[in-house]
Amino acid sequence: MRPKTVFSLLGIGSASLVLVACGGEPASPQAAAIHVEASDTACDVASTNAATGPIAFEIANKGNQVTEFYLYGKDGRVISEVENIGPGTSRSMTAQVTEPGSYTTACKPGMRGEGIRHEFTVTAAGGAAAAPAIPQGVVSQYTVLEQEIKDAGGQTTVGPWRIGYIVEAAEPWYHDENGHQHFRPAAPGETHHIEIIPIEAATGRIVPDVPIHVDVLDAAGNVVEGKALNFYYAEFFHYASNFSVPRAGTYTLRAKLQPPTFLRHGEETEQPALSTGAEATFTGVELKTEG
Incomplete structure (x- = not known):
């Protein structure tokens, strides 16, 4: 499914996501x-x-x-x-x-x-x-997410957020054109598919409607490429885009999350849930391409 690219990901250790019965x-x-x-x-x-x-x-x-x-x-x-x-x-x-x-x-x-x-x-x-x-589809979503964060990424906690990342080879997807879904293959020069998963730390739920921007920084701190992420349906819901990294090396991923745009229930005296964004930095991410 994702030929020609092998990743070695170092840096922040990944804690497991746990789905409790x-x-x-x-x-x-x-x-x-x-x-x-x-x-x-x-x-x-x-x-x-x-x-x-x-x-x-x-x-x-x-x-x-x-x-x-x-x-x-x-x-x-x-x-x-x-x-x-x-x-x-x-x-x-x-x-x-x-x-x-x-x-x-x-x-x-x-x-x-x-x-x-x-x-x-x-x-x-x-x-x-x-x-x-618990429905099998819900169990599967979090099981696959846990495995992929462990194998191909990492995670950290910032305030009420648990933020995971996954890096894979550039991938295709479907996009909307005039109300119809059209297949878009990975474009020439696209090397990596970078995924960010915003999770509510208190509940373990993947959070929708979060504007997310990711910068890929080289060893000197220069931005190699920065993009706003799209929301994807897959084995688990996530935010991602394809990036073009010109050469193998060690990079830093900087993810900036804005507060979700959805409406919130609650009492007048309460602080609205997830009303603040977050920034997460993942260092020592070694990206290697082969073939």
Whole structure:
């Protein structure tokens, strides 16, 4: 899906986003990780079934191409994913699955296309098919977000905000033209897709309607490129744009968040929620391009 670019991201350590089940009950013990051996022509998953709850996978890339691993739901939505698994390396992935049923695993050699797919069955833990307290789509959004911040970015807290960032290869998207959605491929010269995720620290919710501007600064403090970000629908909602970084090196990302433009409920004596913006600086972000 994102060929030719491999990122090494250093700097601020990323704390995990945690989605707590209703009632504060402790999570069930996690079973041993399911081993996945990926190659350029195969995707061998050691077990094709598991129980609801956290399902861990350990993916070893034995091929010659960078690969990805996905768990899809029955409607094709991404439950969890891990990207940029280089040849000869291994990565782990934990999918939070709340609903029993038929799922699909996929390895994507070269990070493109539909991948090498196999059926995967999830049964109800304890044999009871109880309705999930949290919809699977909500669980998946925060599970994938947590994994990508851990693997390809970082986060920090500023006042009432938790601000995460993710850097990937330049990506395509759909944009509106006269009421119709048109596909826009990554333009020549665009090298990186920089994502900012504004989160309300007190609740863990991704916040909509936030005007965000990001500057990419070089080692001398000069702005290589600055852009206002757009809001995107994907595995998780986020703000992003493609940037053009002329050469590999270590950079600083400076994200400026304005107060959200939505209206707020509350009492007259209260301070309106998220009524102030924030600025977050992520240093030591090493951007490397290959191929």
